[in-house]
Amino acid sequence: MVLVRNLKLTILSIGYCFENMKAAVFREYNKDPLQVVKIEDIDMPKIKPNEILIKVESAGYNYNDLWAIWGEPVKTPLPHISGSDVAGVVVEVGEEVRNFKQGDRVVSHSNMSCRVCDMCTSGREYDCPDRSIWGFQTGPLWGGFAQYTHLPEVNVSKLPDNVSFDQGAAISMVGMTAWHMLVGRAKIRPGQTVLIMGGTSGVGMAGIQISKLYGCDVIATAGNKEKMDTCLGLGADSVVNHRESDWYKKVRELTNKQGVDVVFEHIGKSVFPQEVGLLKMGGTLVSTGATTGYDSAIDLRYLFFKGTNLLGSTQGTKAELDEVLYWTNKGKIKPLISTTLPFSDMAKGHVMMANAEQIGKILTTPHKL
Numbered sequence: 001m002v003l004v005r006n007l008k009l010t011i012l013s014i015g016y017c018f019e020n021m022k023a024a025v026f027r028e029y030n031k032d033p034l035q036v037v038k039i040e041d042i043d044m045p046k047i048k049p050n051e052i053l054i055k056v057e058s059a060g061y062n063y064n065d066l067w068a069i070w071g072e073p074v075k076t077p078l079p080h081i082s083g084s085d086v087a088g089v090v091v092e093v094g095e096e097v098r099n100f101k102q103g104d105r106v107v108s109h110s111n112m113s114c115r116v117c118d119m120c121t122s123g124r125e126y127d128c129p130d131r132s133i134w135g136f137q138t139g140p141l142w143g144g145f146a147q148y149t150h151l152p153e154v155n156v157s158k159l160p161d162n163v164s165f166d167q168g169a170a171i172s173m174v175g176m177t178a179w180h181m182l183v184g185r186a187k188i189r190p191g192q193t194v195l196i197m198g199g200t201s202g203v204g205m206a207g208i209q210i211s212k213l214y215g216c217d218v219i220a221t222a223g224n225k226e227k228m229d230t231c232l233g234l235g236a237d238s239v240v241n242h243r244e245s246d247w248y249k250k251v252r253e254l255t256n257k258q259g260v261d262v263v264f265e266h267i268g269k270s271v272f273p274q275e276v277g278l279l280k281m282g283g284t285l286v287s288t289g290a291t292t293g294y295d296s297a298i299d300l301r302y303l304f305f306k307g308t309n310l311l312g313s314t315q316g317t318k319a320e321l322d323e324v325l326y327w328t329n330k331g332k333i334k335p336l337i338s339t340t341l342p343f344s345d346m347a348k349g350h351v352m353m354a355n356a357e358q359i360g361k362i363l364t365t366p367h368k369l
């Protein structure tokens, strides 16, 4: 009996070599994901000597998946598989891979960089001129919305025991991005007041929890009552509705008219001037996006007279991803998950993302159709 079971396991473990796999593929750009994203049978990926083959148990959605499907603002390689966040199990390793073996639980690190330039070797892989985001700029047919995918060893982290596949896929990119913004760039300290814009977005929910981990006072913003309550549940000390025209006045009142030390920004044009006005002398605004528009104005007097720090931030380092996974394993960062879609319905997740219907991350499970 044991022999039969072992034989079955062996057949299962090598079976993928001879099979196709299912993947969510689009072959042309379209504003409506439902028109072009289809589940197809395609060839299993073949790994290079430095790569790992991963059975994808859970894959997370990000806004860059929509840019890829739209073909705006960047044309992605076609045919395309989106998906920059996966968690799963190692099924094969290349001959040069040192730190992973079959059966390891892993999560993707989507920031692909050259690892040899001045930026990379000084620890700034996010500033690498050859940087690309896996699942967005890579391809053809190289992303996470597939039953199996492959990544270089350097783009894979081990998933700690207490972090589920869904949690890993939900936190990897947004957690790393938020960590880099707050810890890597803004260098938050205990006692500071941090304003987290869009507190129930992927980066926002991580931003609230990381700021609390660092002993900061957190004021979060959200667009409706349900989202505001979610922010408080994540640990925010107070919350305001950023859809109300006087939202910034309420933030100022909450700080006894002192303003905030750090603004965590990814919303863009609709709120940027007010955010800059809310900073204390020598305060810091750190930005990682501009969902409502990028051509914002700034009163330069706020910049020089108040000694304002305006910082940009994109992605993060693999070490920062590992920090996030460490604290997720400790239960100090709890990924906020909205829903997990069966793979056959995965295109609906893109529509939910576009309509901002969800609170927290959307996931899909490629092996559960």
Ligand SMILES: [Zn+2]
Pocket: 113, 114, 115, 116, 117, 118, 119, 120, 121, 125, 128, 129, 130
């Ligand atoms: Zn580089």
